[in-house]
Amino acid sequence: MATPDTYASYRVPEPPVVPKWTAFVKSLSNETEYPWINVAPSPSTNDGGATGGAANGVGAAWGTVANAATEVFSCPTGFWALSFDDGPVLTDQAMALLKTNGVVGTFFLIGSNVVNNATHAKFVQDLYNAGHQIALHTWTHRQISLQSTDEVISELIFNILSIYNVIGKVPRYFRPPYSAIDDRVRYILHSMGLRPVIWNIETLDAEIVTPPQQAPFGIDIAGQNLTVPLSIQHTENSFNQKYDPRWNYFPSSTQIGTTGRYTYDGFISLEHETTNTEIQVAQAIVPFAFQSGLKSVYVNECDQILPNASFYLDDNSLLVQFIKNINLPLTDADYAAFSGFFPANPAGGSSINGAPTTTDGSSSVFSGSGSKSSSGSGSSPTSFTTPTANSGSVHYPSEGKKRKQ
Numbered sequence: 001m002a003t004p005d006t007y008a009s010y011r012v013p014e015p016p017v018v019p020k021w022t023a024f025v026k027s028l029s030n031e032t033e034y035p036w037i038n039v040a041p042s043p044s045t046n047d048g049g050a051t052g053g054a055a056n057g058v059g060a061a062w063g064t065v066a067n068a069a070t071e072v073f074s075c076p077t078g079f080w081a082l083s084f085d086d087g088p089v090l091t092d093q094a095m096a097l098l099k100t101n102g103v104v105g106t107f108f109l110i111g112s113n114v115v116n117n118a119t120h121a122k123f124v125q126d127l128y129n130a131g132h133q134i135a136l137h138t139w140t141h142r143q144i145s146l147q148s149t150d151e152v153i154s155e156l157i158f159n160i161l162s163i164y165n166v167i168g169k170v171p172r173y174f175r176p177p178y179s180a181i182d183d184r185v186r187y188i189l190h191s192m193g194l195r196p197v198i199w200n201i202e203t204l205d206a207e208i209v210t211p212p213q214q215a216p217f218g219i220d221i222a223g224q225n226l227t228v229p230l231s232i233q234h235t236e237n238s239f240n241q242k243y244d245p246r247w248n249y250f251p252s253s254t255q256i257g258t259t260g261r262y263t264y265d266g267f268i269s270l271e272h273e274t275t276n277t278e279i280q281v282a283q284a285i286v287p288f289a290f291q292s293g294l295k296s297v298y299v300n301e302c303d304q305i306l307p308n309a310s311f312y313l314d315d316n317s318l319l320v321q322f323i324k325n326i327n328l329p330l331t332d333a334d335y336a337a338f339s340g341f342f343p344a345n346p347a348g349g350s351s352i353n354g355a356p357t358t359t360d361g362s363s364s365v366f367s368g369s370g371s372k373s374s375s376g377s378g379s380s381p382t383s384f385t386t387p388t389a390n391s392g393s394v395h396y397p398s399e400g401k402k403r404k405q
């Protein structure tokens with residue numbers, strides 16, 4: 001959720017569609033059981049829930065009952081998963097804050113940010129080495145509920161590549177930009193073995209405009225502009241499950257019944273790490289939440305559909321094997337229409353056709369019967385060698401105009 005200007009700087013050109021990538025993901029899907037992968041994007045008149053709107057014809061978005069069946073959107077009683085979106089940018093400052101407070105974090109990284117410069121790529125390695133959880137947030141931060149399936153797959157795979165090429169791992173967890181998700185996007189993720197994460201506390205840190213401006217450029221409800229102190233106050237009220245009518249479009253336990261939102265006793269909080277203002281909010285909220293007695297956990301520890309899942313996909317999963325075999329820069333052949341059986345077998349193991357519907361062997365996220373992958377955090381910083389980190393041989397789509405930070 002953000003005012004349009006907040007993310008204007010992320011409007012880089014869309015990544016190219018790569019037909020064989022789409023063919024691969026479709027080969028993992030069970031289109032008979034779940035045909036959504038072939039449906040059209042949500043109409044542009046429907047924001048997929050980015051403003052808390054109603055569900056569209058093929059699914060719902062954050063804050064609705066449909067979240068319970070698929071997304072990770074809350075934590076068990078007494079648990080708190082802190083998440084930072086839109087980095088890596090000021091990741092070093094965010095990490096220092098977490099270290100000071102003895103808190104762990106999950107970082108949803110934008111692929112084009114990762115490859116922006118060597119410092120950002122180093123932050124990915126730093127996060128990994130520190131044991132924080134690295135997760136996906138698309139390549140360009142577009143609202144994927146409005147994109148074609150081909151485009152969504154490219155957004156995801158370029159995002160994965162940007163991280164895989166630094167740490168040699170494919171993150172399992174993904175947060176859709178603006179938390180806009182529908183059933184088609186859910187099923188694309190499901191086919192790839194990825195798990196969507198939403199949140200139930202929004203700090204509003206990305207909505208603060210300095211100096212404060214009136215809506216629509218800044219949040220202005222009941223005549224007040226959002227400032228750092230008001231963001232902090234709003235967030236503390238949220239942790240206390242205290243309904244705050246000034247910001248009444250975000251989840252509150254008092255809204256159950258009228259919105260279908262769930263009650264919760266544990267939290268996934270949403271922060272950002274792209275501006276000093278956002279870091280200022282975090283500097284107040286992190287100690288507040290920690291000192292309130294909540295146990296600091298990673299988002300995967302709040303995943304009740306795939307409990308005990310690790311941060312990253314198993315190295316032998318079909319998706320990881322596929323990613324491993326992608327060479328950048330792309331060639332003309334990569335852009336050619338794909339025909340025929342795909343791919344013979346990227347993993348050198350069992351056939352893709354007829355395989356389980358997720359890359360890690362779980363039968364169905366929707367039925368909650370996912371298999372357990374290796375338990376624990378899955379972070380073991382010294383257990384692999386970094387592959388092609390920033391060697392100069394890896395090329396990503398042009399980012400076009402520069403982002404504001």
Ligand SMILES: [Zn+2]
Nearest residue numbers: 085086177178
């Ligand atoms: Zn974001």
